[in-house]
Amino acid sequence: MISVDEARTKILKDILPVGTEVVALSAAAGRVMAEDALSRRTQPPADMSAMDGFAVKTGDLKSIPMDLKIIGEVPAGGAYDKEVKAGEAVRIFTGAPLPQGTDTIIIQEDTDFSNETVTVKEGAAKGTYVRPAGLDFRQGDVGLTAPRILSPRDIGLLAAMNIPWVTVRRKPKIALLSTGDELVRPGEPIGPNQIISSNSLLVAALIEAAGGEAIDLGIAMDNAESLREKVKDAKSADMLITLGGASVGDHDLIQPVLGKEGLSVDFWRIAMRPGKPLMFGSFSGIPMLGMPGNPVSSMICSYLFLIPALDALRGIIPRRPTRQKALLGHAMKANDQREDYMRATITGEKDGRPVVELFAKQDSSMLSPLSSADCLIVRAPFADALQKGAEVDMIPLTQPYPAV
Structure with missing residues (x-):
């Protein structure tokens, strides 16, 4: 068995970004x-007023109060195309360009005015309430540097930069293949010894939330012909994920069958719980992850290995699940040789840190505790027993995925 860190390194080593669109x-x-985003305009394009008031010359404000002649007005989106001379002022509104000859704004609250005259009651320094041209950015500036996951704030900036189209990495296509005679889709007729296939939907939801495109190849029966037929469509994907059948039992066919179809296995066991029988290799030139059949194992392996691989395909630095410190709400026994990821709930807070308690049952087939869990408690191999109140590592189960 290899460690979690070694497995992550092997998985990410040769993954290259997908193409662009x-x-x-x-x-x-x-x-x-x-690609880097270069601004197609200067913002603001001219000196603009940041307030409603009067555009004036600071040279006219040597003595206060000062009476100035109002010679016009300029709203946002408009312009005053004459030069303002000494002793004159222009009524101006927020977002309007300063008339030629003016260099400061007297806010409306600091004046008394009629239709023809404004009395300035408070002076102002040159440039007061003026947004100079190019304050935000100038044409040709690099506004955003690639690679970058575009946030709603970034979309606003790109729009202001007058960029209507963006070159992005296409969404990586991740093929999902479930295996097992015991599986049926939700809503289908179910036999007495069958179970609902939940793994593919769980992993597909994680893929979509993390920026990929999930392609469901269906359920392959426990025979070589069905597996070969279902996996054909994976060759056009960017990565193949199999769910179940990756171990070494009599009915685990992934290695023996796909080995004849172009599968080259790098490793297939990891010193972790749950998720020990994780397989990684290459199938017909694309990365392949063979996930365990239990849904909890699949989710945890997706957090640790699949989503970082998806990041690499998207051309960004692979993320790691965020860890933070928490306090145990009960004692915990010593760990064995495998890195353990246990479902837990947050029950309170002490000294600024969350207090967590494990679910009594940690069976990797149980979805109800997984759905109710707030976090995973991570324990290193051979970790000592811990008393109530001891500090532990916690991974919050936030969606779509913990931040860097």
Whole structure:
């Protein structure tokens, strides 16, 4: 068996980013920008007023109060195309360009005014309430540097930079193949010895939330012909995920059958719980992960290995699940040789840290505790027994995925 860190390194070692495509800015949120974004305009394009008031010359404000002649007004989106001379002022509104000859704004609250005259009651330094041209960015500036997962804030910036289309990494296509005679889809007729196939939907939801495109290849029966037929469509994907059948039992066919179809196995056992029988290799030139059949194992392996691989395919630095410190709400026995990931719930807080308690049953087939869990408690191999109140590592089960 290899360690979790060694497995992660092996999986990520040779994964290359997928190609690019151009999408409308309105469809770019959450996508990975593949090229630097250069501004197509200067913002603001001219000196602009930041307040409602009067555009004036600071040279006219040597003595206060000062009466100035109002010679016009300029709203946002408009312009005053004459030069303002000494003793004159222009009524101006937020977002309007400063008239030629003016250099400061007197806010409306600091004046008394009529239709023809404004009395300035409070002076102001040059540039007061003026947004100079290019304050935010200038044409040709690199506004965003690739690679970058585009946030809603980034979309706003790109729009202001007058960029309607963005070059992004295409969504990696991740093929999912479930295996086992015992599986049926939700809602289908179910036999007395069968179970619902939940793994593929769980993993597909994680893939979609993390920026990939999940392709469901269906359920392969426990025979070589069915497995070969179902896996054909995986060759057009960027990665293949098999769910179940990756161990060495009589009915575990992934290695013997796909080995004849182009599967080269790098490793297939990891010193972790749950998830020990994880397989990694290459299938017809694309990365392949053979997930355990239990849904909890599949989810934890997805957090640790699949989503980082998906990040690599998207051209960004592979993320690690966020860890933080928590306090045990009960005692815990010593660990064995495998790194353990246990489902837990947050029951309170002490000294600024969450207090966590494990679910009594940690069986990797149980989905109800997984759905109710707030976090995973991580224990190193051969970790000592711990008393109530001891500090432990916790991975919050946030969605779509813990941040870097």
